[in-house]
Amino acid sequence: MMQTLTGPCFVISLTVFVVGMLVRAVWYVRGLDWRLERVAYAYHKDRSIPGALVSIGKWLVPGGTQGWRTQPVAAIAFFLLHFGAVLIPLFLLGHTVLLEHHLGISLPALPQGLADLLCIASITGLILIGVRRFTSPVLQQLNTRQDWFVLVLTFLPFFTGFMARLDIGAYDTWMLLHVLTGELFLVLAPFTKLAHIVLFFMSRAQLGMDFAIKRGGDSRGGAYPW
Amino acid sequence: MSQILCSPTPVTTQDGIRALLADKGGEEYYKQMRALPVDQNALANDLQQTCKSRTRTWLEICAHCGMCADSCFFYKANNNDPAQIPSYKIQSTLGEMLKRKGKVDTAFMMHAMDVAWGQCTCCNRCGLYCPHGIDTGVMFSYLRGILFKHGFVPWELKIGSGMHRVYGAQMDVTEEDWVDTCEWMVDENSDEWPGLEIPVEKEGCDVMYICNAREVKHYPEDLARAAILFHVTGTSWTVPREGWETTSLTMFAGDWEGCSQNLERIYAAVERLKPKMVVGTECGHAHRATVVEGPYWAGRESGDAPVPFLHYVEWVAKVLREGKLKLNPSKKIKVPCTLQDACNYVRNDGLGRYTREIMSYIAEDFREMSPHNEHNFCCGGGGGLNGIGLYRKERNIGLKHKLDQIRATGAQLVVTPCHNCWDAIRDMMEVYEEHNIKWTFLKPLLIDMMEIPPNIEHVSQE
Numbered sequence: 001m002m003q004t005l006t007g008p009c010f011v012i013s014l015t016v017f018v019v020g021m022l023v024r025a026v027w028y029v030r031g032l033d034w035r036l037e038r039v040a041y042a043y044h045k046d047r048s049i050p051g052a053l054v055s056i057g058k059w060l061v062p063g064g065t066q067g068w069r070t071q072p073v074a075a076i077a078f079f080l081l082h083f084g085a086v087l088i089p090l091f092l093l094g095h096t097v098l099l100e101h102h103l104g105i106s107l108p109a110l111p112q113g114l115a116d117l118l119c120i121a122s123i124t125g126l127i128l129i130g131v132r133r134f135t136s137p138v139l140q141q142l143n144t145r146q147d148w149f150v151l152v153l154t155f156l157p158f159f160t161g162f163m164a165r166l167d168i169g170a171y172d173t174w175m176l177l178h179v180l181t182g183e184l185f186l187v188l189a190p191f192t193k194l195a196h197i198v199l200f201f202m203s204r205a206q207l208g209m210d211f212a213i214k215r216g217g218d219s220r221g222g223a224y225p226w
Numbered sequence: 227m228s229q230i231l232c233s234p235t236p237v238t239t240q241d242g243i244r245a246l247l248a249d250k251g252g253e254e255y256y257k258q259m260r261a262l263p264v265d266q267n268a269l270a271n272d273l274q275q276t277c278k279s280r281t282r283t284w285l286e287i288c289a290h291c292g293m294c295a296d297s298c299f300f301y302k303a304n305n306n307d308p309a310q311i312p313s314y315k316i317q318s319t320l321g322e323m324l325k326r327k328g329k330v331d332t333a334f335m336m337h338a339m340d341v342a343w344g345q346c347t348c349c350n351r352c353g354l355y356c357p358h359g360i361d362t363g364v365m366f367s368y369l370r371g372i373l374f375k376h377g378f379v380p381w382e383l384k385i386g387s388g389m390h391r392v393y394g395a396q397m398d399v400t401e402e403d404w405v406d407t408c409e410w411m412v413d414e415n416s417d418e419w420p421g422l423e424i425p426v427e428k429e430g431c432d433v434m435y436i437c438n439a440r441e442v443k444h445y446p447e448d449l450a451r452a453a454i455l456f457h458v459t460g461t462s463w464t465v466p467r468e469g470w471e472t473t474s475l476t477m478f479a480g481d482w483e484g485c486s487q488n489l490e491r492i493y494a495a496v497e498r499l500k501p502k503m504v505v506g507t508e509c510g511h512a513h514r515a516t517v518v519e520g521p522y523w524a525g526r527e528s529g530d531a532p533v534p535f536l537h538y539v540e541w542v543a544k545v546l547r548e549g550k551l552k553l554n555p556s557k558k559i560k561v562p563c564t565l566q567d568a569c570n571y572v573r574n575d576g577l578g579r580y581t582r583e584i585m586s587y588i589a590e591d592f593r594e595m596s597p598h599n600e601h602n603f604c605c606g607g608g609g610g611l612n613g614i615g616l617y618r619k620e621r622n623i624g625l626k627h628k629l630d631q632i633r634a635t636g637a638q639l640v641v642t643p644c645h646n647c648w649d650a651i652r653d654m655m656e657v658y659e660e661h662n663i664k665w666t667f668l669k670p671l672l673i674d675m676m677e678i679p680p681n682i683e684h685v686s687q688e
């Protein structure tokens with residue numbers, strides 16, 4: 001059972017994830033239409049490239065934008081979740097071993113202590129987001145079933161992985177659940193709003209270029225002050 | 227009334243405009259709209275054509291995180307009404323329309339119209355606060371295009387779009403009216419300014435000036451002031467006979483075909499007169515339509531206009547910087563004053579540095595609003611909202627937000643180089659009975675403050 005799950009199933013789910021994400025990214029870029037969107041994507045590269053990079057970069061830094069600064073609670077929840085969400089799947093020792101074994105990709109591994117810390121932060125972030133979804137009138141208006149589904153879908157691999165890691169009993173069961181939920185996450189991500197894992201970069205780059213090429217990049221003399 | 231007033235077909239005749247105008251307040255027009263069927267197949271097709279990967283991705287990856295809520299002045303002004311959250315507004319209209327692949331009814335379309343024009347001014351502020359870079363204002367503008375195509379557009383904007391199509395201007399100002407007004411303004415002012423000219427259709431000048439039909443029709447003195455400022459700065463300038471109107475109610479209406487017609491007229495004038503640059507009057511959306519979006523409507527791949535197009539504030543900053551316009555420092559504004567940043571050329575064209583440069587020449591006690599510049603709030607009347615009777619109540623609620631922002635600066639004067647903002651600010655002072663704050667365009671201030679160079683003859687009229 002575990003053999004199949006960490007063997008072929010792992011490879012299949014990872015393939016679905018990577019191919020799915022790639023397809024979405026390619027579909028995004030191919031669907032751009034300079035005339036419809038009124039953005040001369042192919043021109044003014046001197047402004048558009050910095051515009052795109054700044055539009056992505058500033059949002060990856062805590063407090064890097066007016067948006068993060070004016071919404072501290074959302075910002076804290078976001079960064080608590082995302083440092084771990086990005087680093088753990090790629091750089092956790094348990095994961096790098098698998099990646100190396102199946103794909104021959106060897107990534108550096110996070111020190112265990114740091115991994116634990118990131119994991120706790122992510123779980124805290126997810127709980128905080130959940131609490132916000134329950135309590136904030138704004139989020140109550142916006143919540144959909146998919147939002148809850150995605151939140152749980154993300155929570156499960158973190159929680160089960162962490163329980164296995166704590167090793168306070170039923171290790172095998174937790175590990176089994178972890179692998180199952182982890183693979184479920186990978187398979188479903190391209191088809192839910194989790195596709196933002198790549199589309200965030202597309203969307204931010206597009207808006208950065210939009211402002212840099214058309215909406216004042218020339219007069220502003222640089223990227224948009226997010 | 228048996229005549230068809232409300233239909234998907236744009237108005238393209240004088241008779242059509244007259245019929246619409248005769249229907250006071252659009253009563254019959256909206257009555258007909260309530261019975262206007264939705265062509266669902268055509269709608270499905272229009273959605274396909276309009277919503278490609280950018281829009282679909284925006285709608286799909288929206289995290290429903292709510293970070294855009296506080297950024298929208300409508301949300302704030304309506305006591306944090308959840309129905310005013312940008313994400314909710316667009317998801318429940320355009321998003322829903324896409325989900326149902328165009329299978330929506332008349333009531334749905336009318337609701338979408340209420341939201342697209344009555345709850346969003348396309349100020350694009352929320353796009354700055356969304357971590358995913360989702361620009362809801364842009365989506366609303368495309369939604370307007372779809373609604374326009376199916377006949378669901380507020381009465382005033384149906385008329386506005388028709389005016390542009392029939393008269394080439396947002397009001398019924400004919401070419402003859404325009405040229406007459408130019409002559410009249412010269413006559414009125416040449417006693418005071420001997421040698422003053424408004425050269426019509428002159429080739430090879432440095433500047434071709436374009437303006438707003440409202441100035442021509444209702445405040446022609448604005449045109450006279452523009453002429454005086456060109457005269458005093460020794461600018462070689464002209465106005466075109468056709469292609470002088472730079473505003474675009476067609477843009478507010480979502481009438482893209484009308485938008486390109488406007489553009490073609492202006493660009494044809496550039497082609498004829500070959501000016502080194504074009505200067506547009508103190509108007510926000512006109513600049514957006516002509517300079518920011520316009521080149522695309524004209525099909526220009528580079529996205530740039532054929533010659534530099536300057537907003538009036540850019541031109542003023544330039545002549546001040548170059549010393550061609552000298553102001554008397556003792557005449558600087560003494561009262562505390564603030565500046566309205568028009569979204570259409572500040573957030574969406576980066577010209578805030580020029581308005582601030584100008585303020586440094588004209589004001590002793592300049593106070594920034596908070597927030598300001600690229601992060602400013604809409605005046606409350608943008609996107610055509612000022613003109614729409616149906617949403618007057620909604621607009622007036624929104625105006626309060628800007629009024630509070632202005633009051634917080636302690637300013638007694640608001641410098642407002644944008645027609646729409648100017649109207650909105652005038653109306654908010656009236657609606658909320660604020661009598662101690664004044665508002666003004668730049669031109670009258672500059673005329674009061676300028677030093678007349680010795681080579682310019684001036685006969686004081688006092």
Ligand code: HEM
Pocket residue numbers: 074077078082085086129147150151154196197200201289290291357358
């Ligand atoms: C570098 C890659 C990523 C970037 C730039 C990114 C960015 C974002 C942004 C901007 C949001 C919306 C803001 C918010 O809800 O707070 C978001 C939401 C979210 N992200 Fe990511 N993300 C990335 C990777 C990931 C990964 C790898 C996961 C999961 C393991 C993940 C899980 C989530 C979840 C669950 C939400 C929704 C939170 C909610 O319900 O409000 N993200 N992400």
Ligand code: HEM
Pocket residue numbers: 006010013085088089092094095098115116117119157158159161162164165178179181182183185186
């Ligand atoms: C797809 C197949 C996956 C496999 C085979 C796998 C395997 C593992 C293994 C072997 C461990 C080590 C447990 C231990 O320390 O004993 C682990 C831990 C963990 N995994 Fe996964 N994982 C997968 C997917 C995921 C995904 C998609 C996520 C998150 C989005 C995730 C998050 C975690 C976390 C948070 C831990 C615990 C970290 C710590 O505190 O050490 N895993 N996983």
Ligand code: SF4
Pocket residue numbers: 142287288289290291292293294295312313355356357358359360
């Ligand atoms: S801030 Fe952006 S992602 Fe969040 S709810 Fe608003 S539009 Fe959606």
Ligand code: SF4
Pocket residue numbers: 297298299300311312315345346347348349350351352353362363364366604
């Ligand atoms: S574009 Fe402006 S008015 Fe429209 S939803 Fe966004 S913030 Fe509100």
Ligand code: SF4
Pocket residue numbers: 347348349510511567568569570571603604605606607608609644645646647650
């Ligand atoms: S009227 Fe002025 S402030 Fe309001 S949307 Fe237009 S440019 Fe912006």
